[in-house]
Amino acid sequence: MKRRVVKQSSSSNDSRETRRTAKKEGTPSRQWIKWGLLAAVVCVSVPVTVKVLPELIQHFVFTYRVRVPFFMDLSRPADFSLNHTINMYLTPEEGISLGVWHTVPEGRWKEAQGKDLAWYQSTLNDGSPVFIYFHGNTNTRAAPHRVGVAKLLSALGYHVLVPDYRGFGDSTGEPTMPGMISDAIYLYNWVKARSGDSLVVIWGHSLGTGVSTTTAAKILEDGVVFDGVILEGAFNSDRQFVGDSHHHPFSWYYWKFPGMGYLFPEPWAENKFNFSTEQLLKKMRSPILFLHSEDDHLVPIEIARQTYEVAAKAQSKERVKLVTFDGSLGYLHNGLYRDPKLPGILRNFVEYLLRKRNI
Numbered sequence: 001m002k003r004r005v006v007k008q009s010s011s012s013n014d015s016r017e018t019r020r021t022a023k024k025e026g027t028p029s030r031q032w033i034k035w036g037l038l039a040a041v042v043c044v045s046v047p048v049t050v051k052v053l054p055e056l057i058q059h060f061v062f063t064y065r066v067r068v069p070f071f072m073d074l075s076r077p078a079d080f081s082l083n084h085t086i087n088m089y090l091t092p093e094e095g096i097s098l099g100v101w102h103t104v105p106e107g108r109w110k111e112a113q114g115k116d117l118a119w120y121q122s123t124l125n126d127g128s129p130v131f132i133y134f135h136g137n138t139n140t141r142a143a144p145h146r147v148g149v150a151k152l153l154s155a156l157g158y159h160v161l162v163p164d165y166r167g168f169g170d171s172t173g174e175p176t177m178p179g180m181i182s183d184a185i186y187l188y189n190w191v192k193a194r195s196g197d198s199l200v201v202i203w204g205h206s207l208g209t210g211v212s213t214t215t216a217a218k219i220l221e222d223g224v225v226f227d228g229v230i231l232e233g234a235f236n237s238d239r240q241f242v243g244d245s246h247h248h249p250f251s252w253y254y255w256k257f258p259g260m261g262y263l264f265p266e267p268w269a270e271n272k273f274n275f276s277t278e279q280l281l282k283k284m285r286s287p288i289l290f291l292h293s294e295d296d297h298l299v300p301i302e303i304a305r306q307t308y309e310v311a312a313k314a315q316s317k318e319r320v321k322l323v324t325f326d327g328s329l330g331y332l333h334n335g336l337y338r339d340p341k342l343p344g345i346l347r348n349f350v351e352y353l354l355r356k357r358n359i
Helices: 010-052 055-061 106-112 117-123 144-155 177-195 207-220 251-256 277-283 301-314 342-358
Strands: 085-093 096-103 130-134 159-163 200-205 228-232 288-293 320-325
Touching: 085 117, 085 177, 096 144, 096 177, 106 117, 130 144, 130 177, 130 207, 144 159, 144 200, 144 342, 159 177, 177 200, 177 207, 200 207, 207 228, 207 277, 228 342, 277 301, 288 301, 288 342, 301 320
Parallel strands: 130 159, 130 200, 200 228, 228 288, 288 320
Antiparallel strands: 085 096, 096 159
16 A cells, blocks of 8 residues: 655745744734733732722731741740740730730849749849830741840840730731830830839830830820830931832832822822831930941931931930941841840940939
8 A cells, every 4th residue: 555645835834934933923022012011000000009008008018917937836935945035915905915025134044934924024123124125017026136136135134025016926906006106105114013113225126116216205295204215227207218218119110110100199108107207306305326237228327327316416425326337247137136246235325324314
């Protein structure tokens, strides 16, 4: 049986090759159209969504739903190598429960083993300085740099209380500026009611600097002055958005597409979570220690120096200090607790506060 061979004509092959080539050449055009349409949708939907759903701003300012590591049990501080720390829950108002860690001075770690909440609360009156640490806008009180600060202060012989804002960690509720300030005042009063004449120092980091300065200005209305305030990586909302507008997740839209700001206001322009940093610092009467790394990638060192000048002018350069850390050390925004000189800096600040109080 003979095989039947069918030969394709050269013109037919050329035609098919032409169609394949045309198809290949047309693909990039269609891809660009798709990407162009997608970009147009994003450019319009993002500002509209932000305008319609302002709670998105709350989520991006307070990224409190990001919890790393996953499945952690914040009620067990020993799991985070804090073996002389107790977990507790405070109720500043009905329906709100704040998760708080209390770490006692390192010298009492053996004594602290197996002790209950009543024992921990009683230690606040032992004469050792007490620090309340208000953290930044991401993660929980278990973040490594926050654990690092608690260990550092404990090693220096100080008490440390680290709360999670409402909505953060295992604290209930949703974060709002009035709620956070109300909670901060509640925690401060809770500590003062149990610490006797012990020095109480407020340490705010990043977003926590806004909480600290706002709380300081608020309680000043009642004639109460914090013994001392430490502001680490302090942002200045009068000169920048939290972390600087160029680091805001939506800012690319406005400086990549000139003129869009006329159609859609910048999403942070009406942000209800706004701390008027400079105005608050002008009101404060507490000694202040600014800590800032020169390579801070969220708050430029120039902003820190300008903010310091405002605070120093409002009080004096004796009462307001700025300590900067060389950018080559690589501390960025969260790593200052690792600096070997920091313990001495903190100890000197506490000694200064004690001297001023005894005058």
